[in-house]
Amino acid sequence: QISVITTVEKEHSEILGDNLSDILDEKLGIVKEGIPTIVGFQSEEGMSLAKEKLCDKDFVTYVEEEDTPLLGSVNVAKIKNGKTAYLALKTMLKEVDENLFVRIFDEFKLLGRFDIRYIDGKTVVFDMAHTENSIENLIDGLKRLYKGKKFVFLVSILKGKEISAILRLIGKSAEKVVLTSSHIERGYTGKELSEFIDGEVIENTEEAYQKILRELKRDQVMVVTGSHFLLSKIMPR
Template sequence: MFKTMKECTEFIFTLKAVDHKREPLVLMREVLALLNNPQDKLRTIHLAGSNGKGSTVNALREMLQHAGYKVGAFTSPHLERVNERMTINGLQISDTQFLHYMNKVAEIIETHYGGEFPSFFEVVTLIMFQYFADQDVDIALIETGLGGRLDATNVITPLISIITTISLEHTAFLGDTLAKVAFEKAGIIKEGVPVIVGVKSDTALTVIREVALKRHAPCLVLGEDFTVENAIQGTNMQHFHYQKANVEMADVSLKMAGSHQIDNASLAITAILTLRENRAINISDEAVRQALANAQWAGRFEQLPGNIVLDGAHNSEGTAALIQTLKTVYPNQNYRFIYAALSDKDHTNSIALMDTVATSIAFTQIDLPNAMHAEKLATLSTNTNIAFNENWKELVQTVLHQKDAQDIVVITGSLYFIAEVRQWLQGERK
């Protein structure tokens, strides 16, 4: 049994999905049954997608909280501590509660499975379901970890499903075409449950529509069944016009920057309005508006003092959105990129996109087994001003020291990298 959070987290971080060859979801369902199926006691919203899940969850949480609901949110990855992955009304699960639920899982694994633990993500998912059920949350917002069809979270029948975007990622697991990735993400669509879709690729959309049709799930698509127009980006706030059938919301204010965040907000609005139409929740248009004007999400175009931007753009779709936002918010300044990423990502396209706008680009790496080497990343860039250093703290200090008043330092790539830099910068500022 685990007595301290340090002992517990050190153990669960060693658990890898590849170490076990069980049929997907079988162990999840068996263990949940032994825990009296806490997932069946929850009203949920289920989210899958390559980018935008966290921001969409954040918008949904703000709206529902504003309307007085007790909202659980299960997100990944964490930026500083694993407790961040499960929050209720923004407050993280306590160490005591985490250990309590972890030990219940550990007892079952020891007793029924000879101590052969499932993956890290399956373990934290099992903890989350118990915690949210015991705390009697009104609605739980649940992000998939990887894909959807075989994801550990895909044991729920939600009130509504959301698929944010589709891009090539985790190709070893999800497939090497947009159609294959879309099929995996569409695995969260349940019989008769509405699905809200922000996907723009025709190839991916065709697959999602086919799955929705087969499962008799109403499918609402951004740009068709609901629209956003008249977007205006200011320095601290952007505004847009939203419409869905006979519902119109003019001049909606959004704190988060970037046109992709307007898309994410529109998915959240559509989910809320659909739940309201289905009488699953009671919420006013005003609550929606006020929530979006306040919603923030750490590590997503997060602007820090000293002209530093942190953004976890971990694939080429995210990088394109980041660059578009930079051009809108800081149109006349130089961009000095610092990039570190994991080896299973589409680096070539992401780096090519940064090369088109970067005054300089510096590569580094983080201490993870699947981190891409800094020198290898550097060989993919055609920029005339390239640097690389395996020690990310040294590299960040060097770039910050070299920058002048017209430079924006953009720290991007893996969210694990963003998390480490963010924590370190906060410590440096203190």
């Protein structure tokens, strides 16, 4: 048995709590006495809280403090999760073939995570990032891979997310932002999102997607993000 705590962020606040400490308390419910526990990459506040809450546990390993294989990818989230997975495997199996792990890591692809598609000769990146940290990782990867390119974002966000932080990050990196709604009950409308960021509002997701794709220039990359509901509606299968 093993317990793994991945990055803890402020999300699902209506269920888990409205601050990082309360949310972490809920996540730490999987930690059992004597069962090896891996704590993945955290924000500075998250790591500080985790160490404080787990200070009396001698069966906890922090990924950031351990030696792991050198993993190559523009997808920062993939690297962090890969290192966490490696340590989890090593803890369970005692020995892991690093070369085999790196080869599998290089070939691994998760649908809707930094998912690059070439549509009608244009580049579209689909990423279901929906938290401040995951959006930050997405933007970091975009800037690494597409140096000199401009980004046009199509964004939809569900309620209960750190909406202002997410849109602030997007606003700093986007040449243009189009705001839409991908879920009538659980999501913000494009108009509601426009209260936090300057952007064009097109509530119909398919219409918004097709308009951006049609107008996308050679020096631009389209980025579809903010909600898995958005991706499920427009991402090619």
